[in-house]
Amino acid sequence: MTNENLAAIDIGTNSFHLIIVKILEDGNFEIIDREKEVIRLGEGNTGDIKEIKESAIQRAIETLKKFKEISDSHNAEIKAVATSAVREALNKDEFRREIKEKTNIDIEVISGTEEARLIYLGILKSVPIFNKYSLCIDIGGGSTELIVGKEGIIQFSNSHKIGAVRLTQKFFPDYELSKERINDCKEWVKGEIFSSIKQIKNYPIEVVVGSSGTINSLGFLVYSKNSNTDQGYTILNNFEISSADLKSISKDILKKKSYEDRKKIKGLDSKRADIIPAGAIILQTIVDELNIEKITLSDYALREGIVIDELQKKGFLNKFPDLRDIRMNSIMQLAKSSKYDLDHCLHVSNLAEQIFEQTYHIHKLDEENKEYLNAASILHDIGYHISHSQHHKHGQYIIQNSELLGFNENEIKIIGNISRYHRKSHPKLRHKEFSSLNSQSREKVEKLSAILRIADSLDRTHQKLVEKISIDNNDKEIIFNLYCNGKYPEVEIWNLERRQKLFEEIFDLKVRIKCS
Template sequence: MNIETKAPIIGAIDVGTNSFHLIVATVDSRGMLHTILREKEVVRLGASGGDIKFLTPDAIKRGVETLKRFVDIARSKNAEIRAVATSAVREATNRQEFIDLVKKETGIDIEVISGIEEGRLIYLGALHSLPIINQKALITDIGGGSTETIIGYKGDILYVHSEKLGAIRLTVRFGLDDEVNESKINECRQYIRGVWAPIFYKINQIGYDVLVGTAGTILNIGVMTLLQNEKPVPDVLNGTLLARKDVLKTIKRILNAKTLKERKLLQGLDPQRADIIVGGALIFEFILENINIDKLYISTYGLREGIVYDTLEKKKEIETLQHLNRLRESTIYSIANQYGVNLKHSLHVRDIALKIFDATSNIHKLGTREREWLEAAAILHDVGYHISVDQHHKHSYYIISHCIMPGFTTDEAEIIANIARYHRKSHPKNKHENFQRLSEEKREIVKKLAGILRIAEGIDRRQIQAVRDVEVVQKNSNVIIRLIPAENTSYPDVELWGAERRKLLFEEVTGTKVTFTIGM
């Protein structure tokens, strides 16, 4: 059976702080993941310092070279590529330099995700690797820059937290790469406790039935634990059950090895991880000493497998429903309800905007991804009223860009916020800091989508749905929008005026002429 032809092939790239990972895979009709290939490269993208605020030129070079190789491999399998960046990139002040260079060299867009979104994708991956859907599962992923803790039950996330505790971060902060002593170890332990004690108090209050560990640090310590207890290491580590006391013994052995040379001699330790294992082991130690469970399962599925499932789920729902998928829709409506958005108005604006988008697709040449962004921005464009009527478009930008938005990447939230920001008043300008931060390609997208949103907003100027529907006809460079008045309403002169006032941005960015007519 040639599984590569049975379903879309996804090339998921995890741009991590320590390592980059590629998985090329597909999912069958039963939800089973079929892996075509895996690749890993230790890049140390976030090795610049304890706070990982800057990507060094050497790290950027290593990262780009690795991504060029990964992209070539994925394309050789005709895979749709999705690359997701975590702690190192999302915290770096020069992240745009890295993202732009990757785009230039490979043609792919790097999605920068929040720690919360990272946790969601990790849970999605683990959920497909172990029979835990009917259990309250505490899942933890120790990365190079951050550690995610998630509690999930029946596919829903009950709690998710991302903390800036990672193997590389602690190694740099406390000098744990080579020689270590009790003073360094205890100082690091105290730091972890100070940061994490309140979090684990909450985790234990929520409760859980099973502990699942994933990602490099935990998998490597799991292998060491099996070897320490003279147990065979299976070809597939997924589903391996370990006793907490045995893992803590392994961690003790790691901490007793006081130099890098000694640690490299430890049975089962990956030599490429030897210089950062102390920091990772101390994080793992705190987790195990602060949970109310005696065993843990190993999951070899995590973020990158979660990316595969998430990408395919989004594709299926977008193709079937032609609008936001369930999680993203839930996120948008949750924000709208939280900030008291007038949904009757915003949904009407959304419907008009999407009709204009669909009818002018051969002009703006945007796709389903951008259509989703327009839909989200249309629903949330007035969210800034929660702060003040004056300058509410700017407040909308602030709220959207600072919200936790499960299902959306950090970059997507920024684009949606910018589209909402420009639904009224000034056109996008390069001197605007929020607009300046976007890449040139994304600025163009924002201008096109904001141009559509401005027209749709103008058509419901009084927010009374005086125009019940629109018909859009595109002829060459002319776009004719017919406003269909609602029954028992007066002539929609205000709406016509509002639309006329707001058409200029769309005309400028698309090189078209927009004309409005009124008819029944």
């Protein structure tokens, strides 16, 4: 690439999205800017999108001028892709020509099959589904994509002309709801997806992922209702919504018969109050037809897929990582963004892993918990650049307000709490962030933070004096046999003796140290 930055523009039926990414040395990318504008390209049509109206074209031009200016400010190469509305419009060539003349942006119109491929690429980068049979549902303004994939290969995909904007115009043109209109819409959706549902049932689906604005909006409504808040939730990626929660939210939406009433729904963007009923009907119908129990949300979709596709073409990305790689890339990206002794933290992570692997019979935690410990170990000093004395608390805040791809909200909270308790106070129920976890998660935090305290103590001087640990134990004590690189770790042992109490309390074992 001639530029080190890339801008991806998703020209959708409902809205236009821009993301700008910085290409990193390892071939991955970091999102450095975002923008979104509701355009409604398909306005004025009733179901089928036959023509893009002049008013919509002018809105598109003004928005794309802004997107071009933002992209140029980042010296970013632009890749613009158009989907359902432009794909179907009889005047799509005129639309593309006018956009090129007024903005100097070339638009590529992609097929429904290509749209599904790019969506799957994006989802694979944000949700840990690579090794699983996955059903991906993406509800846009003009179409809904149903995708079945495993290990980066699409097994089945279909693009259906049932988007939130399209069905709003067809069944709720004045934005008013009635029982008859709702039933007609449901039956229409059932008919449109019938053949796909039949084929999808032939696959052993292990996880269902939802992406794009409609599904993420419904997910946020679920979160708002369950947490009794409409603000402060930023980590939607990997958030799970149950079929029961979805049904409850859908009922709440469809009870609000008027557009004005729906604008008052807590947690709903007022710009979606007109099209959210159709979107809810589409998703609820798919869930009902396939007996889906839960949906995992993805922040990434088409526009991120565009980025990944371009990077693959340029030779930057050669393969898709499995779950652990997605998580590790995200952790390391956050770690490298802050100034602290990362080499020390990586060594602590290695020591913590040695302890974890030799104490399965004591802590009784599975491999996934080792990843939480690894993440917390690498990030445990990330708060240093804010405050030395309170870095454990600042670190927790940074972790819990960062986008750690591959981890869901609860997992990020667990990691943040483990990091917070690597020093100073033991976990206590009076601590808000700790008490917000359920009992199982609190137990994980207690056990893993106890291990992290031991590991961190054993590199107190940041000199990596302790290279290896072997562990023996009986019913009353645990013995840490330390293998050193030549110099006696006097400070490390002194520090461990000061900080071993949490481990002793949690596991009911007296800690002893031997040094070779």
